[in-house]
Amino acid sequence: MQQTAANDLITYFPTCPTADEIPTLMPSPFSNIPHPLAQQACLMLQEKLSGDQHGLRDFSQHGKMFGVLVVRDSAGRIGFLSAFSGMISGQWQLPGFVPQLFELAEHANYLYAGNDQLAELTAQLQRVETSKQRSDLMQQISQLQQQRDLALTELKQQHRDAKAGRKQQRLALQELTGLSDSERQRQMATLALASQHHKREFTNASLQWQEKLQLLLQQLDQVERHIQEIKERRAEKSRQLHKILFATYQLHSFSGEQQPITHFFDAMPPAGAGDCAGPKLIHYARKHRLQPLALGEFWWGASPSTGVRHHAHYYPACRGKCRPILPFMLDGLGVEPEPDHAQEIDLSEPAVVYEDESLLVVNKPSGLLSAPGKQVKDCVYNRLLQRYPENPELRLVHRLDMATSGLLLVAKNLKANKFLQRQFIQRDVEKRYEAILTRRLSPDQLEGEINLPLCVDLYDTPRQMVCFESGKAAKTCWRVLNHEGETTRIWFYPQTGRTHQLRVHASHKDGLNAAIVGDALYGQAGERLMLHAQRLCFTHPVSRERLEFELPAPF
Structure with a gap:
């Protein structure tokens, strides 16, 4: 070269x-x-x-x-x-x-100066967080809480024993003959006063322990407020530094x-x-x-x-x-417009697989949105609204990605929608997807389970990413059907319904590490995404009959 x-x-x-x-x-x-x-x-x-x-x-x-x-x-x-x-x-x-x-030199000057200030605040924060004062206070509070819990538990047990004794005394007084009513009432009142005394004793003991704890908690709160102030100063300094650094990024157009x-x-x-x-x-x-x-x-x-x-x-x-x-x-250059991934889908789609007075099951084609997007309005929902004007309450019970084909459940009224959606929330709906993976899975990968929490990649929407800190739990079971050359035909059983769940679980290195064929987001673009909602099983909202539908994959 x-x-x-x-x-x-x-x-x-x-x-x-x-x-x-x-x-x-x-x-x-x-x-x-x-x-x-x-x-x-x-x-x-x-x-x-x-x-x-x-x-x-x-x-x-x-x-x-x-x-x-x-x-x-x-x-x-x-x-x-x-x-x-x-x-x-x-x-x-x-x-x-x-x-x-x-300009690297200008950028470096700002960065070094800002990093020194951030480093000092971080060191200050570490000193306070690891200080002997804070450690001692936390230890004293923990010990005092344990002592309080033990003392109050013992006192409460003493009161339970005394209460049981008073109960026996009351029964004995009621059965005792030869005792005047006035004397019986006097002794009953004495027992009641003892009960009230124990309640006051427990309340006073709790307050005394709380006062002791409060003194230590107030001291610890002052230290925690100091820690929070340092964190806020550091965050503000970081924002200022980013603002200064980004000022060095000057963009020019053609x-x-x-x-x-x-x-x-x-x-x-x-x-x-x-x-x-x-x-x-x-x-x-x-x-x-x-x-x-x-x-x-x-x-x-x-x-x-x-x-x-x-x-x-x-x-x-x-x-x-x-x-x-x-x-x-790129302004000033001849640049092709951003690609429009919307496809021309025949107006007869989606085909109806099953229909009654309460619901529809349709076969959503690949390339058609389930619900309207920000820019694209053509979708399954709008097409069905036009096809069923007598059902203004028509609702999609769930959704499929635009590139995914297969069985989609639609409620004709709000009551049916609520009943069906509850089944999805409670995971009473059985779903099975068929897909072709870009890689031939090994013999020890015939079936399994994937647990990778997901959240949206804010820097590259609509892509999703794995995040164990803030992601939502996502679980997928899978089973290999067969191998076709260097690809694998597979069944997915999603246990949760996160956005792009099957696509990410298939392609991520800690999942199957094999993207679905035709996945333009997580693999390589192709004629279509080889992912199909193949089976759907749920309980009918009126008859309570268990309905099961299967639709062969078109690939």
Whole structure:
């Protein structure tokens, strides 16, 4: 891969691309599949990474997103630039890759000064949190609480024993003959006074213990308030530092405009905004008067622990960090519009599998939304509303992803919807999905269970990610049907109903580590997503009969 003396960051193709191989408009950076010329550049960069000429790092332990930008230089020659997302081994700049889009020295000055202040606050916080005063107070409070609980338990037992004795005395007084009524009443009153005394004794003892505890709790509360104040000062200092650092990110468009990166986000930009490979490449190309032709990004190395990324797979520019800024940076160039993934679905769809006065079971085709989205209104729900105007209370009981086909349950009225939804909430509905995986599972992977909590990836919606801290529990059981060449046909039994649950559990490295065929989000795009809701079993809201439906997969 010969480098040019005029710009040693451009790698030129071994054979100059023909005019037919060069795109007339730059493809959208949000396309799932890069332009063939960008793919060729990606393969050349991957060859370089495989050789690891510079000892970048061990990607088998920590993967990284890389990108290429096919460009035309001032002499009309075609080559490509290379970049990586964020840093590698603590370095922003490495030989052969375009630099970050901010001035490193200015950025470093702010960062070092800010980090020193944050480090001091962190050290101060650690001193207070681990102080002897706090430790002693917590120990004293714990010991006092144990003493209180023991003392009050013993006192309560004494009172129980005394109460049992009084009960026996009352029974004896009632059975005792030869005792005047006045004397019997006097002794009964004495027993009642003893009962009241014990209640006051327990209340007073509780108050005395609480007063002792309160003195220590007040002292500990002062320490905890000090800790909270330090945390708030540190958080504010961190926000100020991010604001200063982002001020060094000045974005330029090919039409000649300039804006700070903060202009494109309603609040503070997310961490890492502007540091992805795409913005780096486009910034460098504009600065050095190179014409961008096609962008391609791929993941290299071990999959991350949270999101789903596979070695050497292509990915579009992320939506959380890049979607707000790339259209501005590319303004002034001829760029294809962002791909519209909506499909033309015959108006006769969805086909009805079963119908009665209370409900519908339909076969949702792949490519049709279950419910209307922000921009796309054509969906199963709206089509059924038009088809059944006499049922204005019609509701979808559950949903399927747009790319997923299969059995979908619809209630014709609110009462039926409530009854059916309760079954989903209580997990009384039996669901089975059929899918084809991109990898042949091993002989010891014939069946099993996956438990990986999920939440939305805020920086790249609608993608979901695994998160053990804030994710919602997600459980999937599975069983292999057969192997078809290098693929696996499988049944999924979701025990929960999280967004993209089966797709993430299939593709994540801690799941099956095998994406579903045709999964553009978590694997590789194809003709369609090979995922089908094949079986649905539930209790009828009126007859209480158990209904079971099966629909063969169309693949």
